[in-house]
Amino acid sequence: MNNKIRELILEMMHYSNSSHIGSCLSIVDILYVLYFKIMNVDSKDVNKINRDKFILSKGHGSAALYATLAEKGFFEKEYLKKYYIDDGVLPGHLDMQAVPGIESSAGSLGHGLSIGLGMALANRMDNNKGHIYVLLGDGECNEGSVWEAIMLASTLTVTNLTAIIDYNKLQSLGRTNEIIDQKNIAKRWEAFGWDVCEVDGHNLDELESVFKAKVNGPKVVIAHTVKGKGISFMENKLEWHYKSPNSQQYSSALEELRGK
Amino acid sequence: MRNTFINVLIEEAKKDDRICLITPDMGYSVVENFQTLFPDRFFNVGIAEQNAVGVAAGLALSGKIVYVYSIVPFVTMRCFEQIRVDVAYMNTNVRLIGIGAGLSYGPAGATHHSIEDIAIMRALPNMTVCCPGDPVEVKEIIKQSVLYNGPMYIRLGKNGEPNIHPENQKIEIGKGIKMTEGDDLMLITTSNMLEQGQLLVKELLNEGKRATLISMPTIKPFDSEIVIESLKNHTVIYTLEEHSKIGGLGSAVAEVIAENGLGIKLKRIGINDEFTHKIGSQNYLRKKLIFDNVEIR
Numbered sequence: 001m002n003n004k005i006r007e008l009i010l011e012m013m014h015y016s017n018s019s020h021i022g023s024c025l026s027i028v029d030i031l032y033v034l035y036f037k038i039m040n041v042d043s044k045d046v047n048k049i050n051r052d053k054f055i056l057s058k059g060h061g062s063a064a065l066y067a068t069l070a071e072k073g074f075f076e077k078e079y080l081k082k083y084y085i086d087d088g089v090l091p092g093h094l095d096m097q098a099v100p101g102i103e104s105s106a107g108s109l110g111h112g113l114s115i116g117l118g119m120a121l122a123n124r125m126d127n128n129k130g131h132i133y134v135l136l137g138d139g140e141c142n143e144g145s146v147w148e149a150i151m152l153a154s155t156l157t158v159t160n161l162t163a164i165i166d167y168n169k170l171q172s173l174g175r176t177n178e179i180i181d182q183k184n185i186a187k188r189w190e191a192f193g194w195d196v197c198e199v200d201g202h203n204l205d206e207l208e209s210v211f212k213a214k215v216n217g218p219k220v221v222i223a224h225t226v227k228g229k230g231i232s233f234m235e236n237k238l239e240w241h242y243k244s245p246n247s248q249q250y251s252s253a254l255e256e257l258r259g260k
Numbered sequence: 261m262r263n264t265f266i267n268v269l270i271e272e273a274k275k276d277d278r279i280c281l282i283t284p285d286m287g288y289s290v291v292e293n294f295q296t297l298f299p300d301r302f303f304n305v306g307i308a309e310q311n312a313v314g315v316a317a318g319l320a321l322s323g324k325i326v327y328v329y330s331i332v333p334f335v336t337m338r339c340f341e342q343i344r345v346d347v348a349y350m351n352t353n354v355r356l357i358g359i360g361a362g363l364s365y366g367p368a369g370a371t372h373h374s375i376e377d378i379a380i381m382r383a384l385p386n387m388t389v390c391c392p393g394d395p396v397e398v399k400e401i402i403k404q405s406v407l408y409n410g411p412m413y414i415r416l417g418k419n420g421e422p423n424i425h426p427e428n429q430k431i432e433i434g435k436g437i438k439m440t441e442g443d444d445l446m447l448i449t450t451s452n453m454l455e456q457g458q459l460l461v462k463e464l465l466n467e468g469k470r471a472t473l474i475s476m477p478t479i480k481p482f483d484s485e486i487v488i489e490s491l492k493n494h495t496v497i498y499t500l501e502e503h504s505k506i507g508g509l510g511s512a513v514a515e516v517i518a519e520n521g522l523g524i525k526l527k528r529i530g531i532n533d534e535f536t537h538k539i540g541s542q543n544y545l546r547k548k549l550i551f552d553n554v555e556i557r
Contacts, residue, residue: 096350104321105350108341114311115346118318125300126322145342148311155306 001071002032002204003257006230008067008080010257014250016084018092022240024064026168026201026225027056027135031068033207034133043073046100050129053103053119057112058137058166059093065102066090074101110143112136113163117153120161133211135164139171142180147192153218154193162211163194163220166201168227170238189220201225231256261416261452262359264395266290268402269327273298276406278325284312286330286359309339316354317346325353325406331365332358332374332415336381347411348384355405355412356381361391361452362502362531363549364418366542370535374415378450379507381413382480389480390433391415391509393454394424397477400431408433417452424454424475434478436486442470443493445556449500450476450509456546457500460556469557479509484516496525498556502546505530529554 005028013021031054035041039052056065063083070077079099082089090098093107104115116134123130140146153161167185169176177183190196195215199206201223210221227241228234231253245253270293273279280301281294295302305312309330316326328335335358336343347354358377365372381389390405390412392398398416405412431437436448440461449457454475461471472490476483491497497517499510510528517524531549538548 104318105345108345110310111314111342111346114314114342115318115321117311118315118320119322120318121303121315122319122322122324125324145308145310145314148306148308149314152305152308152311152315156303 001036002029003230005032005064005067005071007254007257008070008077009063010231010245010250010253012063012067012080012083013244015081017244018084019242019244020060020063020092021244022170022228022234022237023058023061023137023168025229025231025234026227027061027064027166028068028229029202029204030135030164030166030207030223030225031064033204033211035068035072037204037208038211039133040130041072041101043101046074052131052133053116055104055106055112055116055132055134056094057106057134058109058140059106061135061137061166062090062092062094065094066099069099069101072101075099109137109140110145113146113149113153116161116163117149117158120153120158121156123160124158130160132161133164134161135166137171138165138167138169138176138182138185139179141165141182141185150189150192150194157217159215159217161218163218165220165222166225167222168225170227170236170241172241174238186222189222193217195219196222198222198224202229261392261395261398261421262290262419264398265357265402265416266294268399270294270297272403272406273301276325277301278323279406280319280324280326281329282312282316282326283329284309284334286334291329309334310342313339313342313354313356314346317342317350317352320352320354321350325355327355327357329357329359331360331372332377333372336374336377336413340380344384348386351386351410353410355414358413358415359418361415361417363542363545364452366545367539369539370537373536375502375504375531376507377413377415378479378501378503378509379511382507382512386410387480388412388433388478389415390478391451392477393449393451393475394421396423396425396427396429397431397475401433401477404433415451421452422455424458431477434481434483436483437475437477438486438490439473439475441472444469444471446472446474446490446494446497447500447556448474448476448487448497448509448513450479451502453500453502460500464556476509479512482512482516484520487513487516488520488522491522491524494524496527498527498529500529502550503530504533506533
């Protein structure tokens, strides 16, 4: 099913001629595990009180979330054709009013962890069992506001908040670690008081077990991912941060995803 | 005004357990009672305004009514993008409480002056902008803010401002208040300039001139009705605010005059388009930056 989500993303990007396919493909396996193996969410009762909540802080990965939500039944897949086009429904960056199932709008980097922390605090106050998951880009961690939230979350020892870093090691102008060195990213979060797990962000079993592991404070899952994962000519290529596939690239990518 | 704010908030928080208070480490001798009474609903998030507003939005998205308290420049501009996206765009029930309207922190220097806040907050869709003129207005606005729908910015003075209105004055978010009526000129004030406005009207009366005085505790939505209705018989209108002349009360009134074809003379009294490097108390800076060369006739 994760490759089905990839297909949907590919179609959306090709149809709308929009960017960020690489950033979307790197988080598909994480989204798949969360929405299909881990999270307590119900597409028939989107606002149910004890639900888990997911925030995609790197809002430019919107197509991946839209595709996952559609696959999970939150809305008709027809809507995916209305991504990033005239008279569309789904903007390039997340709008929580666009379709059911989006817990927070996003599009400017560095906002999601604070919002997720607020939700985690509200759940703790209300004795609500819902868990909050926030997915951040590795480049996004350049934003100072992310670190403001990191510092506070561990101080308040929230145990119902999980941050996930999409550590694909590329951001818009180059290698993440060459722009802001984050080679010791795990140590950085650990130093700020978080429980840190590092996983292969494309290993479904590893992801599932790390999300299920109990911790005593806020948890961060550093998911080593590959930008453009699943489509070989896009994998680990900076250019696919911005490009969209032309017809020939679309066909060959589709073939690869379908295993032909 | 800040004591009125916190006292009213505490009373409301006793009745409504959704009310939370967040401070980015501001409010010494103001917030402590709230913290003592409601420790679970009080968060000092540290000196980190962006996070303060983001956390507030997360709480509000979960059904809380959240007040974020700090000095005006920091609770409006340091985190403006979080206000725009997390609060205004998502239409959350976050109330930004800004202390130190205009030149309240005069000698502290221009970093602490709030002279652009009304303009920038007014430009945000969904945002309601309240600038109460005395503790009576503060009390009513804070009480009404609890059940008000959508985000709010509430601009307060500091402490020790006198009551201008009687305790039973009817005050409603979104409505202006006509305080005196006179045919010679019309004066509209907002925020902490209400007291000055009332003084000016009294001085004018001593000179035999009768003025209509309107207090405008809400700048957005703007009560254009009261302006249009009160303008009958007047030939000149003055606005008075401790804020830049650009984008605040004066601009809002100018928009009403222009868009309704009223063709009346308008004089905006406020701070010119410049940062000040002058040092002094609020009263000293008011004289230098607002009332210097101002003549109301």
